[in-house]
Amino acid sequence: MKKYRKFMETKQPALSSDQTNKHIQADIEKNIEILKGLFKDCSDVVFRPFKAGKLKAYVLFVDGFIDSAAIEVSGIKQILNEVSDEEITADALMDQIISLSAVEETCKLDAVVSNVLKGNTLLLVDKATKALIFDEKGGQRRGVAEPTTETSVRGPREGFTETLRVNTALIRHKIRSNRLKILSRDIGEETNTELAILYIEGLASPDLVKEVLSRIDRIEIDGVLDSGYIEEFIEDSPSSLFPQIQNTERPDTVAANLLEGRIAIIVDGTPFVLIVPATFWQFLQASSDYYNRFHISIFLRILRIILLFFALELPSIYVAITTYHQEMIPTTLLFSIAASREAIPFPGFIEALIMEISFEALREAGVRLPQVVGQAVSILGALVIGQAAVEAGIVSAPMVIVVSITGISSFTMPRYNMAISIRLLRFPLMLLAGMFGLFGIVLGTVIILTHLCKMRSFGVPYFWPLAPMNPQSLKDVFIRVPWWAMDQRPDQTVKGDVTRQNDHLQPSPSQGEEGNPS
Template identity: 60%
Template sequence: MNGQNKKNIATYWSFCYMGKIERVTLVYRKIGDNLSFFKNAFSDCSDVLYRNIQMDGKRACLIFIDGLVNTTDIQQHVILDLIKQEENVSTIHDIEEKTLSISQTVEENTLDKAVTAVLEGNTVLVIDGKEKLLIFDAKEFQTRGITEPESETAIRGPREGFVESLRVNTSLIRRKIRTTDLKMVSKIIGDKTQTGVAVMYLDGIADEKIVQEINNRLDRIKIDGILESGYIEELIEDDPWSVFPQVQITERPDTVAANLLEGRIGIVVDGTPFVILLPATFWQQFQASEDYYDRFHVAIFLRSIRLIFLGIALLLPALYIAVTTYHQEMIPTNLLLSIAASREAIPFPAVVEAFIMEISFEALREAGVRLPKTIGQAVSILGALVIGSAAVEAGIVSAPMVIIVSLTGIASFTIPKFSLAISVRLVRFPLMVLASVFGLFGIVIGTMVITAHLCQLRSFGTPYFAPLAPLKLSELRDVFMRLPLWMYNRRPSEFVKSNVKRQKNNLYPSPDQNK
């Protein structure tokens, strides 16, 4: 047995991780042994290519996955450099420094890490007689072009959105925030998928305790695969049983940049255009990016509309059921006679009507999403019109109920964030049941339970209903309304404990300038 094999056997079980022994294999001196290791690891993998070359009388081999690398770069900056080298190089370091013209190269002495590097899209160079190998970055794979995000369309503002490439997404954020304070901690999560994850924050602004807590929760994830940021969201949120979103999801780089400047932390996941922002509050879900690009008068009006229609989306069906079933005296006489005439031939109580129409509307909305875009919208609109009019003519539901459900559906579309909109749609059904059993008292009870739940909810230690609960009057300027930008002198105190001041020498006086 030669000395190299003895060394490999001695160190085969040498590394410990989380109390478990991890198997590693050092690079063999003979290239044949190394290639056998790779071919055994990549058995039945037809996309793994082995390019044999001769350099300085020695046999060498390039190992990479077809479709994940730029073959032109490998040909011009690796193969030609190795074949044409004139200077005698004796070590891997000399080859890295004096021969190869490719930019990113790393020396490695374990075959296990080399296999992982190949799976990540890197290229490995194995040379006969060398106890180390070279890993260099020549990645290139097809990605979707940068386009306007479909889930967060904006009338005014940037038209670029995230894509499925981790490095493209981080570069879009770097273009927005050009400072060395923007930190990025890279992680690999998923035993099988080896998904790249980047935690981004502004050093000196983000709370270090929150950053550490996020890193700890990510490090505790032990799962076979991460395919989308939704996996991360569900595995790190504070209350997994709550129906309300405890993180903010966005496709817009400008939204991520704005939140990082306020002290939040972003989690970018490879393979998805949706970035996670933490900590999140309930009121963030009402803020759209163009609120800060339009004049503050427009933003105040639009936020007022959203808050009003939030109440409509949540309570309107339940209120109609309660009033028509138990509290008819609250309805004006003429309107009551009109509603009674329309419901005269209806065989179902109001709550059954509401459930029939609400479930039908949700089914049409889901069908419109799943159908091709060219026909999905037309089908959902025509389906709602045809089913609604046919149901009224058949005497299954009343015309007022069709109007109520239509207004409720329109109101849910005014909520900028889909994750909150779907939560409101889910909570609406228990409120309808309470209204049918207890009337307005049931609605009051349900609303109190929802409010109490929102007040006790936390997002990485941050109160979910902040700054309304606990109440901080000085920070309400960006909740129900959006005041002029020159009045935003301080970052939210819930996220930032130091470096709270955002601007100096404002053009207009503000209350905080005298502090």
């Protein structure tokens, strides 16, 4: 950090030392001269002159942040045109404008520069020693649309955008409570990226709020372009492969986590919102689990956990059994596998490694190619390469089946960052299986579980509520009990009112006099 501060001190500052805290002068031409010097070679910064009676006025804005044509019909021009008194003073004009519109005022030039670059509109009037800030952000921005990375069969279709205030409004629309607090910070020496920290007062722990603010305030970097920058700075275990902060594009997911005492971090310029703290089991839960009936959700969660095991260990188990433990395979199946591997020149581990790397390469190519052809190329590529590899005697047919099942299993995980972690851990497990057989798999699994049990995310045990064990909170881990049975919020994150609802809400039909539904 000391090196960073020294580096930043040697850079040319945005405002010179004599201008940083300089106040706005009464002579508007001097103010404009200074501002034009500060915005030299910034062709997108517009200085538009107006007349307010006999007074000169300038409107400053960044073209693209605000529709330049809209300024002509905006409230600012209408207000200036309404000034018919030729002898009106600057202070009286400012007071009149403030009474007509919700604006802020500033008397410092650095605040003028900062607000212009944030997309606000600035009004400077001759003989006035203050400027007025109008929040008229606009321009061409992506609208609210369905999230592309977290599709859901049932549930809301709206997703976050790249505009901070649109995202906070989406959350406010779902949680209409004055207990929902939104704190603002600016991060990045050059980008001045605005971010918002959201929590519900009375549910989120005050210590957790302080810890989040402390970690964010310690960040010193030249620019922040995505929430991923913030994630790497504030996570507990940077060297761990497992994600410790959940990210999502869905406002309903953020709202649900806020109601459980967690904190959301929204960064301007990205649709991915961070949620802290996060546990391992959160990454195996989909938003649709809470919108479908609980029977369906229980089935899907159990299926997901089984497929998680397949995605992590199926290739390793195949390598271990075919290499060291052939006696565990039924005789008929053993003969079939032996016949298919008779012409294969590589051991099981190398064979699995070739197929896994090929599959990962196809998957990455499918992501990078245009969406129209990417999916078709990845599927057809896997089929063609797999068939060609079998016919060429490079890999066996059972290995192609195992790798295909493994790939399909990894696609079932709702969170991409957890899925990629599992995919990476598959390779060291395959190496241990090739070296030590099933003993190596058990050793690797124990190491992974030990690591998960030791990890924490903002003070919350990462493997909670399984380690440490909390039976009450297991209602929403391996299964999802009915909503009327989830009467308590998780006590690891909520440090206030843990009661979610009345504990006598189990539905029952009303009965008539003879025991029939009335």
